[in-house]
Amino acid sequence: MSRPADLTRDNLIQAAIAVFSAKGFEGGSVREITHAANANQAAINYHFGGKDGLYHEVLKASVRAFAELSPLDVDRLAAMKGPQAVDTFFRTQLKALNRRDQLGRFLRIFTWETLARTQVFTDFLATENLPMFGVAELVVRKFLPPDTERTDLWIAIFWLLSQIETFIRPERLERPPYNLKIDQKLIDHLADRLSAMTVAALSTWGSDRAWDQRRSGSPASQAAPSS
């Protein structure tokens, strides 16, 4: 474990986590990673068989870390009511996203994958299953009718996870045409708004909602509140 060779291996993985989380898989180069790890470029191929293999290890480390470190206590989450669960879900993730720590990096890597999915990740998904999806399912099920179809369930999960992406790079808000100043206050405010919007949005899935607003051409549902 503590052999010098393992040290190099670990250094490479740590450096890869930092680089891939910041620039994505395509954007991060092996030269940058090996330089950050004080290792030789050939080390990646020696230890991992190539850039893909290194990334695969990073993904494995990510799910492991999520299982161990995530402050998302699934049992506590399961006991919450829907709105509180959503809020906890969001606040945990937003906090992780904007901290410089390991968990934030892992979350960023997964979010990169939702933006531009790599073949490595696709293969990875085929063998392992991400706890993230389980957590998301737990949350959305609090809002969906028990007899919801599989398609709708996945749509809701997909949508919930995509809400996180919105804030993967909040610095976008700092540039034109938004020109907002990103500080902790704004992040908190963002979390408030996002959480409230998500609760309201997910509530539309309930079968007994007056929120189920349809367009004019669709089959008329009884409750058409208009604006």
Place this chain on the structure above:
Amino acid sequence: MSRPADLTRDNLIQAAIAVFSAKGFEGGSVREITHAANANQAAINYHFGGKDGLYHEVLKASVRAFAELSPLDVDRLAAMKGPQAVDTFFRTQLKALNRRDQLGRFLRIFTWETLARTQVFTDFLATENLPMFGVAELVVRKFLPPDTERTDLWIAIFWLLSQIETFIRPERLERPPYNLKIDQKLIDHLADRLSAMTVAALSTWGSDRAWDQRRSGSPASQAAPSS
């Protein structure tokens, strides 16, 4: 206008629209574009001064096309009530996204920019203003209190536009772990759900909503988020 040189120029722009919309600015190579346009590689530098210049022309063509071709009739939109405006907004964009036509490509290009913003686009934004933002502002203002702060207004616009991104590449839903079959029926269903969720989410911004669900720890404010 119809000189052979202009033909090459137009072919290059058309090919660039196709390539950049499919692969983004970074991912699309000049070799691929020139090959698709039956032009020489040097033509891009001759006519546009480089890849950046070509992309700039593509962006200009995009906003022009949006102004001319977009079925989003701003006046009609302005006359609608909030929910109907949201629904129209979504349905128009989702339809464009999933058609193979020019407008869908332009929309895709803009969405690429929200995922990975280029310097060209940043500079472009500094000089021109996108009608897209105006339309989004029109829609969200139907839900926001009249005295909404500039920050909140931009957050709402940012969020609304980001909802579109969710479906920029619906093929993601076809792969694990979702494994959904994307057909017209699903697209329609998606539009229904997304529209309903967005209406509900935007409605949380109103000061008179019971939807403004807060987490336990936050200052209990029944009304506007303030912060």
Place this chain on the structure above:
DNA sequence: GCTGAATTCAAACGGTCGTTTGAGGAGTGA
């Protein structure tokens, strides 16, 4: 038809990328 400018072309340039090579160093067991 002639002339000069506009345009096209094949080829090459310099750069970054991921990967491979083969020599050499470091550690271990006999």
Place this chain on the structure above:
DNA sequence: TCACTCCTCAAACGACCGTTTGAATTCAGC
């Protein structure tokens, strides 16, 4: 000490990238 494996290293490889070059071709105006 020896032999052996494990590991590191500088250098190079081949592929792709955007761009440049300079000659060849096409075009417009007279």
